[in-house]
Amino acid sequence: MKEGPDLSRIASLVGDPARANMLSALMSGAALTASELALEGGVGLPTASSHLAKLSEGGLVKVASQGRHRYYALAGSEVATMLEAISGVAASVGPKRARPGPRDSAMREARVCYDHLAGDKGVALFDHLTGSKLIKHAAQDAVLTPRGRAWFAEFGVDVSALERNRRPLCRVCLDWSVRRSHLAGALGAAALDRMFALNWARREADSRVVRFTPKGRAEFDRLIRA
Amino acid sequence: MKEGPDLSRIASLVGDPARANMLSALMSGAALTASELALEGGVGLPTASSHLAKLSEGGLVKVASQGRHRYYALAGSEVATMLEAISGVAASVGPKRARPGPRDSAMREARVCYDHLAGDKGVALFDHLTGSKLIKHAAQDAVLTPRGRAWFAEFGVDVSALERNRRPLCRVCLDWSVRRSHLAGALGAAALDRMFALNWARREADSRVVRFTPKGRAEFDRLIRA
DNA sequence: AACATCATTCGATGATAGTCGAAGTATGCG
DNA sequence: CGCATACTTCGACTATCATCGAATGATGTT
Structure with a gap:
């Protein structure tokens, strides 16, 4: 049965x-x-x-x-993937809640989602990547273009090293606060790590909020406008 | 809250x-x-x-x-993806049920999972693809290697056409009957379509069972031993 | 040892939701 | 029109489960 x-x-x-x-x-x-x-x-x-x-x-x-x-x-990551998938369906079928997202504006601007950057900053980054054809966007996956590979290399992310990993490189995560996509997967995580390493931002204690420094904010803006 | x-x-x-x-x-x-x-x-x-x-x-x-x-x-496909993800978690954490899988042996050998090939045949295909380095397997995704692209071209699948589609090319689906992986995504669906087109197999009416013809079985074996 | 903090277990309560029988609606066929 | 099939709605029953207060266990501190 x-x-x-x-x-x-x-x-x-x-x-x-x-x-x-x-x-x-x-x-x-x-x-x-x-x-x-x-x-x-x-x-x-x-x-x-x-x-x-x-x-x-x-x-x-x-x-x-x-x-x-x-x-x-x-x-494990399987569980996280499942939650993202459920979240994706929930966001796609459920314009139910009028509430536009987290009331905390800092949280809305930038926060970690599992281990990558989400919020407005995450979406902005993603939009730049797709708009400049640095990644090609599919349903829930994305592929890095050669130009994108170069872009990330310049940013300081060793893409080849990531590829040797078992984790999928590009993945798209639908953001529940803004109903827009942002970059997840190994590359998304690496990008966030790199921003931390560059001291562009740091994670707030006991919170998902990612707090950008003034310098970091400027550099980030320059990055996604280049 | x-x-x-x-x-x-x-x-x-x-x-x-x-x-x-x-x-x-x-x-x-x-x-x-x-x-x-x-x-x-x-x-x-x-x-x-x-x-x-x-x-x-x-x-x-x-x-x-x-x-x-x-x-x-x-x-939609998002829903199917979600169900696969949940299924994956269920299979990975749930050795609960002693039942080794579907009692129907035909179903165990080959069946459709959403729109791609599952069951022993699906797993065999996947094992060949990974074993011969035609695809590179990651957590829940996989990437097609250049050799794999050639292999699929020879098999009669137009990979480039699939890539123009929004659907992710390679995806890995954890099979609940054998607890092994098989190929899903656009490529998995195309592969199954191709087998139908070659008259290697046909779908049984009102069932998920995929019935291989004797000729199809032989050709399939040759394909994954090549 | 006594105390404070963090966490789990127990017991009782209440609400939610799955279940089916019977009746009602809609479509197709002769 | 009348009957059969496919499905939905209604109503009542039942069981499951989330919830919290109080008590207990476990760990670290003074």
Whole structure:
């Protein structure tokens, strides 16, 4: 009668609002404690604990005990990919919520999404890449053009090294705050790393917000207008 | 308090076993009637109707009325991608079910998964492609090597034409029956089309089973041993 | 040792949602 | 027109599960 892996078992884990919010928070890549996730989920500590037990049991998150803290994180990139896919469908079919996005303007401007740059800055970068034909955009993937390869090399990203990695180079992530696409995948992550290395920006503690320095902001603008 | 697109709204739609089974059935790409889907879902007609209304409302399926039949199909490739992603996670974390796969041996050998070849034959093809370095395998994507491009050209697939399409060329789909990967994406679909065109195999009516002809079986074997 | 913090378990409550039988609507056929 | 088929809607039942307060366990601090 039934077949295949329990699609519904996994999906129903994400199907609860509290758990979905927790998982979204973990998309930043950071490991969070149960209390923090309770806040993110909008539920009390006991409830959160129960949810986390289920997520852990279901293999969606892994937990690392460190002293009296228990840090939860996504179990793997497969889980992150799945969440992105669900998010993509949700964004494409759901103009339901009138709310235009996160009320926090800093968060709206730039934040990490799993491990790459999202928000207005992320979208701006992506628009430049596609507009200048540095990448070719497909449904949920993208390919780097030769010119794009050179562009990234000049920016200081070793594309060849990334390609030796198992992770897909280009990937497109649909941004839930602005309903626009931005660059994910190994290249997206590398680009963000490079910006950190150049001191253009740094990550705010205990938050997904990426705070650009004045210099970084200027350099970034120059980069995507070149 | 809550943010982002309703991840949970979409996920909970897939989170019900009956709905998940229906969606799985629709992964074959075929449009099915409400009665057929009731069977697939293992529920009564009224219940199925209610589920389908929800899926439709949620934007996961689209419906086409044709006479007194109503044909349901997945709303788009994004939905199929999402289901594959969820399926991937389910397979990777869920050694839960002892059942090794579909009991139907024909189905186990070869079947369509959305629109590409799955089952033992699909896995065999994929193994050959990776083993002979015709494609380079990453986490959930793959890239076609120059040699692979030539190989597909010889097989009769116009790769350049596919690349002009918006759909990602190479994609890896984790097979739930054998827990192995096979080729999806535009290239996977084109490969299957080509096999149909060559009369190597044909699709069985009202089923996901792909039935190889004796000649097709021999040619296929030769193809992946070359 | 006593205390504070972080987290999980237990028990009770309440709401949501899946289920099906029966009746209603729509389409096709003779 | 009348009957059959395909599907949906309605109504009532049931079960599952999210939620939180209180208590317990675990760890680190004073």
